[in-house]
Amino acid sequence: MTTAPVMTVDAAVVAELEAIMNEPGSVLTGVSSRANRARVPAPFPLHRWAEHMPAVVVLPRTAEQVSEIIKLANRVKIPVVPRAGGTGLNDGAVPLRGGIMIDVKRMNQIHEIDLADRTVTVGPGINMLKLNEELKKYGVFYPDTPASYPCSLVGGRIACSGWSLLGSRFGHTRDLVVSFEIVLPTGEIIRVGDGGGKKVRKSSTGYHLKQLFMGHQGTLGIVTEATLELVPRPEAEFAAFFAFDDFGNAHRTVYGIVTSGIATLAGTVLFDEKKIEYLRRDDEAFIPMPPWVNSIVATALYGTKPEVREASKLLMDLGRKEGGRYTGDEMAVGDWASRHDRYANPLHGRLKDGTVAPMSWHCEDASLNWTVIPKVREEWTAIADRYIDKYGIFDNWGIYCYTNAAYKPWGDYLAEIDIGIWEEKLDDESWAGWVDFKSEIAKVSLKYGGSITACHGSTRAGDAELVPEEMGGGWDVMLKIKRTLDPNNIMNPGKQMLDQAYES
Amino acid sequence: MTQVTRNENHTPTAFHANIIAMDKDLLDIEDVADDYVHCTQCGACEIRCPNTLFVGDFYQARTETVKVVRAARALMVDKGLDRDGWKLWNRLTKDLKNEPVLGTGNGQPNGQDHVRDWAEGLQIPIGGELIMFVDCEAAFYRTSNTRATAQVLQKAGVEFGLMNEQWCCGGPAAEMGYVEQSRAFAEHNLADWRASGVKRVIAIEPHDYIHFTEDYPAYFGVDFDIEVVQIIELVAELIKNGRLKLERPINKTVTYHDPCRLNKRKGIHEAPRFILNSIPGLIFKDVDHVTQWSYCSGGGGGLPIEKPEITEAISDVRVARAKELDVDMLVSACVWSERPLATAGHKAGIEVADIIELVAESAGIEVGGRRGASDLEAAR
Secondary structure, eight states, X not given: OOSSOOOOOXXXXXXHHHHHHOSTTSEEOSHHHHHTTSOOSSOOOGXXXXXXXXXXXXXXXXXXXXXXXXXXXXXXXXXXXXXXXXXXXXXXXXXXXOOEEEEOTTOOOEEEEETTTTEEEEOTTOBHHHHHHHHGGGTEEOXXXXXXXXXXXXXXXXXXXXXXXXXXXXXXXXXXXXXXXXXXXXXXXXXXXXXXXXXXXXXXXXXXXXXXXXTOTTSSOEEEEEEXXXXXXXXXXXXXXXXXXXXXXXXXXXXXXXXXXXXXXEEEEEEOHHHHHHHHHHOTTSOOOOTTOOEEEEEEEEEOHHHHHHHHHHHHHHHXXXXXXXXXXXXXXXXXXXXXXXXXXXXXXXXXXXXXXXOEEEEEEEEEEGGGHHHHHHHHHHHHHHHHHHHSSEEXXXXXXXXXXXXXXXXXXXXXXXXXXXXXXXXXXXXXHHHHXXXXXXXXXXXXXXXXXXXXXXXXXXXXXXXXXXHTTHHHHHHHHHHHHOTTOOBSTTSTTGGGGGOO | OHHHHOOGGGSHHHHHHHXXXXXXXXXXXXXXXXXXXXXXXXXXXHHHOSSSSSOOXXXXXXXXXXXXXXXXXXHHHHTTOOOHHHHHHHHHHHHHSXXXXXXXXXXXXXXXXXXXXXXXXXXXXXXXXXXEEOOHIIIIIOHHHHHHHHHHHHHTTOOOEEOSSOOOOSHHHHHHXXXXXXXXXXXXXXXXXXXXXXXXXXXXXXXXXXXXXXXXXXXXXXXXXXXXXXXXXXXXXXXXXXXXOOOSOOOOEEEEOOOHHHHHHHOOOHHHHHHHHHSTTOEEOOOOTTGGGGOOOSOSXXXXXXXXXXXXXXXXXXXXXXXXXXXXXXXXXXXXXXXXXXXXXXXXXXXXXXXXXXXXXXXXXXXXXXXXXXXXXXXX
């Protein structure tokens, strides 16, 4: 059985795609259309750009079109790569073997707003900010708010099993998507939920297929419609930032806050010393902090006015209990309000001697328990120092730890170390160095009982080889599922070592 | 743009990535020439890109996507890859000394012989220390805007003149990539101002304001010693200090369109809101200026010349948002936005006006002149 389907898309295939689409400008073969869908904001081997280009790009509007395209791809054994916003921090939407790229941005309609049963049904190409602009007039919102809130799309959120900044209060993507329609790798269109009902949140019928297809990174199909949770718009918001001169105290403060029983707590964010150093150094929007500050705990509450008013008093006590100092209303209001605009992409970093260099941002994420964060932080920082010394193209932009569990703020954390990379300097040697760097970071997460990714996915070299280790006995089950659902290995081939499913 | 086309080729990420791809010999400018037409130079992506993870630079400190687009278009001109519509438009502008805003066919009252037709009967002198620079669209197409502005200034006792030999500001040429032509027009205008002793220039239109405050200083460096006054800020000041009295009520419900070049590129959003709140009788349903970062009329950057169907789609979206607010009128402060918005407004049954036209009405001025597409809706 083939593990590497052919990459060629000939004129006959393009003609068939055009017949399926029947719309001018919806089948793109030009080099600019293909080159601009080869990458995402994750570090990209610029020196090997051409290898990642799709052969053709299709912009469908319906599930039936997606289904027909996939059936065609199966017949001629051409890879299919789905792409939503193309804003992911891993390689889900990056073609590894050319083929047909199905770009779902034109499937951005709101199909139904059901205020009675509290759902909204949308196409996968809609963005959360745009969706919430529409929902606002009904007094409801869809609380899936990652850092990429203004630009990522619902389809990509499902494919990556996204994480939300307000997840500890309202849930993450997998909790907020009630059900969805997906085109399988063989072209059938099915709907998956907890059971069968489109708007049912809890069921005991059958297997829970929704979770199987959540976070599949485009390897098990393409989502063409999703039914999402509607949440009442919170009446009150309260954000507070506390500054510390000791990371241990900040770390303990997080524990105190998340175990306090405050039900309106939407999340906490812990900034480490390297993060503060970086923000001071290179983020002109960062509010100046006194020199003794080396870590910060950020928090936010959402709820009704009486709930938030009372909880805010408790939160202010808890934030200061271990020596934390409230950083003031300016930071509380301003920094929290700009959470989707900040820390996104500073476009420059520093070499070891302090020289400014153009760098792009990479966020290496993991899921870690609270207890192991201090040790992991030490080891990650030491790894970063070594690679910075060796290659001269990296910069350490520090660590954030965000509450990671759904509907409860305790237990585990999305921990990320942000690395600046001078991408234009990448060559085969330094790219290999970067892959090793990633791999070392991921191995630390596994060593401490964590997961190598909380929300970005583990599709790329450096992470991908470790997926079997993390999954353990479950890896064989994954391979069986992959081979059964995608007999010709056409769906996003080459990701996550899933080629092993076809090695007989 | 991408809100309408849903095509990743038209994102700021692509506009930047193309440069690197060209450097790596993966692409040629010819491959991306049509992509670079898909930009209104509104500046939204420079403060917070609504489409990609590209950047969140709301301090406008470091991102210059508009310059990238303009440089790519200049490269297109150099290589003879400029689009036919832009080629014709700029050739006619070079011949006429003004943009052919009334049409590129023969027989339109465009050009130097007609550049002051709009001012008939207003007795505005030529020259002086302070002049009002009249944008081509305002001089030939929506003359109500221009007449309202001149008369509001007269009523407030502002002494001003008109330019001696009023050419196009050169900005549209710069936006479409015709760098030399833009510079030649700028040189003419500056020489003309100097010859008649001009010290201050009132920009009545946001595109001109950008060119005078960004391109002219780039062309002339420290030699550019002309003070540029933005009309909306000036009128707000005249109202604040009592020189302009708005006493005639306008009993309409309106919302305001933040012109991209004022709001996103220059941070001017308070003055127009102050003005609208100063007009008696007016019910002003505001949409905050940050929400409007993702709004646009589609009228900028030469887009309506090359891709009128996209301009139309962008304006339709903008007008639909106004319509949801249940207002009678959408008020703008950019004459270039007013043609596409009024055309979309006519379809949707909503009137479009310029903010200074409303000021004039409330100050009791009979404006006169033509309102372009807005006349259609008013006549309904």
